[in-house]
Amino acid sequence: MPSTENNLNNHQILDVHHKIGNLTRQLHDALTQLGHTEKLKASVGEIPDVKSRLSYIAKVTGNAAEKVLNLVDDCKISNSVMLAMAQSLGQSHKNDGATILHDYQATHDKLDEHLTDIMMAQDFHDLTGQVIARIIDITTVLEKELVELLIQTSPGSPKVEFVAPIVPADVLIGPAIDSDTNPDVMSNQSQVDDLLASFGF
Amino acid sequence: MNCEIKFLVVDDFGSMRKIVKGFLSQIGYDDCDEAEDGVIALHKLKNNKVDFIICDLNMPNMNGFQLLAEIKQIPTLKHIPVLMVTAEARREDIVIAGQAGAAGYIVKPFTKATLEYKVTLILQKVGFK
Numbered sequence: 001m002p003s004t005e006n007n008l009n010n011h012q013i014l015d016v017h018h019k020i021g022n023l024t025r026q027l028h029d030a031l032t033q034l035g036h037t038e039k040l041k042a043s044v045g046e047i048p049d050v051k052s053r054l055s056y057i058a059k060v061t062g063n064a065a066e067k068v069l070n071l072v073d074d075c076k077i078s079n080s081v082m083l084a085m086a087q088s089l090g091q092s093h094k095n096d097g098a099t100i101l102h103d104y105q106a107t108h109d110k111l112d113e114h115l116t117d118i119m120m121a122q123d124f125h126d127l128t129g130q131v132i133a134r135i136i137d138i139t140t141v142l143e144k145e146l147v148e149l150l151i152q153t154s155p156g157s158p159k160v161e162f163v164a165p166i167v168p169a170d171v172l173i174g175p176a177i178d179s180d181t182n183p184d185v186m187s188n189q190s191q192v193d194d195l196l197a198s199f200g201f
Numbered sequence: 202m203n204c205e206i207k208f209l210v211v212d213d214f215g216s217m218r219k220i221v222k223g224f225l226s227q228i229g230y231d232d233c234d235e236a237e238d239g240v241i242a243l244h245k246l247k248n249n250k251v252d253f254i255i256c257d258l259n260m261p262n263m264n265g266f267q268l269l270a271e272i273k274q275i276p277t278l279k280h281i282p283v284l285m286v287t288a289e290a291r292r293e294d295i296v297i298a299g300q301a302g303a304a305g306y307i308v309k310p311f312t313k314a315t316l317e318y319k320v321t322l323i324l325q326k327v328g329f330k
Contacts, residue, residue, distance in 0.1 A: 116313065119223055123310050126214040127288055130259055174259055175288035175309070186290040189315055192308050195292060201299035 053135050056177040057128045064124035071114045071121070078111040130174035206329060207250055208233040211242040211268065212257040212286075217309075221255055221286065221316070228317045239263025243271055246278050253324070258287035258294065269301050282323045286311065 082104060089100045179187035186192045208230055210221045218235045225233050234249065236242035238260045245251070254272070258265035265285055272278045282304035287294075290308045298306050304326070305319045 116223075116227065119220060120310075120313070122216050123220055126212070126217040127309060129214055130288055173289070173291070176290040179290060184292045186292065186295065186308060189308055189311065192290070192295055192306055195295050196299050196306060199296060199299055201303075 050135050050138055052177055053131045056175070057131055060124045060128055064121045067121045068118055071118050075111055075114045075118075078107050078114065082107050082111070127175045131177070134174050206230055206232065206252045206324070208253045208255060209242060209245060209251045210235045210255045211237075211239065211260070211265070213237050213260040214257075217257065224313045224316050225255075225320075227313065228320070230320075239265065239268035239271070242268055246272065246281070247275075251281060252329070253320070254281055254283045255286055255320075256283055258285060258289045258298075266297065266301060269298070269303060273302050280327075282327050284319055284323060286316070 085100055085104045085107070089097060089104075176182070176185040176187070179185040186195065208222075208225055210218050210225075210233060212218045212221070212235075215237070218237075222233045222235065225231075234245060234251070236245055239256075240262045242254070242256070243263070246254075256265045256268060263271075265287065269283055269285075272281065272283065279302075283302070284305040284307065285298050285303045286307045286309065288309040289295075295306055304323045307315055307319055
């Protein structure tokens with residue numbers, strides 16, 4: 001019995017796979033016949049870009065989280081040291097308050113610096129937020145084009161002139177995720193300063 | 202250091218506005234207002250005294266380029282230095298900012314030292330001590 005059930009399941013799986021294959025082929029043929037392959041090319045071409053952007057988000061948020069956690073660990077240590085100093089000051093019978101105060105100040109300054117670094121590490125929110133906004137733009141365009149395609153390909157629907165959305169060439173694209181490979185993208189502040197200086201700014 | 206200098210920080214991300222304001226406070230500048238886009242910034246500029254603008258590029262409603270263009274057309278505002286602090290790092294955007302009259306350009310992510318250096322440099326150029 002179990003063997004028969006397994007055979008039935010395998011047959012069903014193969015049947016579904018075969019049907020998906022047929023649907024995919026039909027979609028491809030329909031796209032080609034309707035001339036939509038060119039119009040969708042712009043959106044489809046953005047998909048690798050979307051993948052890069054998602055990878056960038058994962059990398060940046062991961063780095064920020066690791067940085068913050070390490071700094072928090074250091075802060076906890078500094079905090080413990082400061083507590084020990086305060087306890088030592090309270091128990092001390094000798095006149096070494098100045099030394100303890102000096103050490104306390106140094107530990108306080110170090111802790112303050114870590115807290116500033118933690119604050120700075122939150123800049124990932126701005127960078128990833130801009131990239132996410134760009135991904136949303138791309139997927140919105142893709143969704144709109146696919147809906148238009150569905151309308152056009154549904155039986156009995158009147159033929160409507162399809163107008164591909166125009167993406168302005170000068171649209172701001174957000175954080176550079178390809179500065180290593182794109183010579184037109186500056187990868188650090190020094191390059192920005194040099195570029196501005198070369199133009200006399 | 203002239204601690205009476207009034208800053209305006211313009212960025213659509215609250216976390217970034219907080220970071221910039223935090224840095225400015227640490228280097229001695231506590232008088233700092235904020236705006237989340239160019240439209241709000243322009244309104245504040247027209248109604249309040251501002252000595253220095255730190256502005257993002259990529260913002261809704263009115264982006265940094267558009268705000269800069271508006272400022273440069275208003276006689277009472279065009280003298281205010283505008284320091285761009287933005288994730289946009291393309292060559293053309295940087296050059297456009299320079300040509301449009303931006304006083305400086307910092308790319309994100311940036312350090313407190315970079316911000317302090319640029320702010321100090323610009324203040325010296327425009328005559329603040």
